Amino acid sequence: MSTGAEQWQAILQISRQLNSQLEIDALLELVLEKMMEVVSAEAGTLWILEEDGYLAPLVARGPRAEALKGLRLLPGEGLAGQVVVEDQPRLVPDVRNDPTWARRFDDSTGFVTRSLLCIPLRARKGVIGCLQLVNKRQGESFTSDDLEVALALAGQAAIALENSRLYNWQRQLLNSLIRVLASALDARDPYTSGHSERVSRYAVLTGREMGLPPEELEALERAALLHDVGKIGIRDDVLLKEGPLEPEKWQIMKTHTEIGARILGTVEPRHLAQKMYEGALYHQEKYDGSGYPTGIKGKEIPLVARIIAVADTFDAITTDRPYRKGAPFHEALKEIRRCSGTHFDPAVVEAFIRGMSKALPEDDN
Structure with missing residues (x-):
């Protein structure tokens, strides 16, 4: 997006979509792809905090995104891990000058990270993950305006994501209970x-x-x-x-x-x-x-x-x-x-x- 007005117009459109989506897979795709579009990011990863405290990349887009599958961040590791632990967004114009950057991901994927924008996904009961945006297109750096727009979307995305997870958990519970009852009858x-x-x-x-x-x-x-x-x-x-x-x-x-x-x-x-x-x-x-x-x-x-x-x-x-x-x-x-x-x-x-x-x-x- 080239202007702030266009960015905020996109945010309003995305918000409406987020509020109407409960299927978690579709929601994750929507959050990441639209956010990358809004701030003109080359790549992005949606990290979700798992029960054991590790961060897992549930959705990744951009060059070498497939190589992230199976990788996990230790609690507090890297920029994403720090953002989740500290519950603070980070804008890093040059990762080479940031000691929290986890270089092992570039080493394992062959991707070259220049700049990062990382936003905590803060839901009702705390941080559930983070949205990481990588390398603004045309070689530019992310700006404070990009950070402000990303924060606005991340707050709504986190609530929508939490609602989606609750919906899916409840559906899984219902289906499991129905199967247990059916098995008990058959027995x-x-x-x-x-x-x-x-x-x-x-x-x-x-x-x-x-x-x-x-x-x-x-x-x-x-x-x-x-x-x-x-x-x-x-x-x-x-x-x-x-x-x-x-x-x-x-x-x-x-x-x-x-x-x-x-x-x-x-x-x-x-x-x-x-x-x-x-x-x-x-x-x-x-x-x-x-x-x-x-x-x-x-x-x-x-x-x-x-x-x-x-x-x-x-x-x-x-x-x-x-x-x-x-x-x-x-x-x-x-x-x-x-x-x-x-x-x-x-x-x-x-x-x-x-x-x-x-x-x-x-x-x-």
């Missing part, structure tokens, strides 16, 4: 161990073939993991019975869909749990209306449940049970196709078979 019956995970993989594979966006794929994955959560309310003499169930016990088993819906219907916020609720309640519905618990048919059945129905049946066919051996995958795929239009949505079946054909070795197709 009740040794013959269905891993069932929920497999159904989830098959469902996501199908959803991807159908072109579902990432957020819907994530919701589908969670719903598939918990589609059988209602079996927690089915007593052992029904759930664990070897062989076909008597009519009375079969009626009890069928209630797992409604039990699951009651459990998941209490999850808040409701709009985020809706797909899980639909998967639990409707995954035993059939495309021709002959399923349970409500007998709805066709597109009345939510898409998430139509996808889980195919994945669930495929896993049931291919899994060994005490009273029968699981069928080979190619036979199970034929059975799924045979039930297209009656038990299953034809569009879902085609997507499932396409996805499985890509994922399986040729001998299994």
Whole structure:
């Protein structure tokens, strides 16, 4: 940027983008690339403070940036380490005259550092890293105006980055808890161990073939993991019975869909749990209306449940049970196709078979 006015206009634009971005990878890219653009830097590195106190380069741009991968700064090492420890920005016109400069990075990458601008990323609970900008273009030196602009952006970037990390940690925690619950449910019956995970993989594979966006794929994955959560309310003499169930016990088993819906219907916020609720309640519905618990048919059945129905049946066919051996995958795929239009949505079946054909070795197709 050639003028201060242009720099501050860019800061306003970047701030709006930062406040709308929660995906951490995209956020890191945005912070570094825009900051380099604003101050006309040749290269840049976004260092993040890890739990052990080391600084790691999460994103690097510029000549030889790839060579930084795997390198870490000791606590307090180099200019970046000092900036994080002291929580003070630094502008170094000539690194050769600065004793804190860590020369080993230039030695290991072959890059020539002339000048540096290093800004701490200060969030609510302290410094979480630093933004390092290297070598102003056209051989010029960074100025106090560059420092002021970088400070303005770094403060907002740090808060946005902290929010993004919290968001991702919470999402990881939720996904981990869902997987633990699914594994605990599967563990009740040794013959269905891993069932929920497999159904989830098959469902996501199908959803991807159908072109579902990432957020819907994530919701589908969670719903598939918990589609059988209602079996927690089915007593052992029904759930664990070897062989076909008597009519009375079969009626009890069928209630797992409604039990699951009651459990998941209490999850808040409701709009985020809706797909899980639909998967639990409707995954035993059939495309021709002959399923349970409500007998709805066709597109009345939510898409998430139509996808889980195919994945669930495929896993049931291919899994060994005490009273029968699981069928080979190619036979199970034929059975799924045979039930297209009656038990299953034809569009879902085609997507499932396409996805499985890509994922399986040729001998299994």
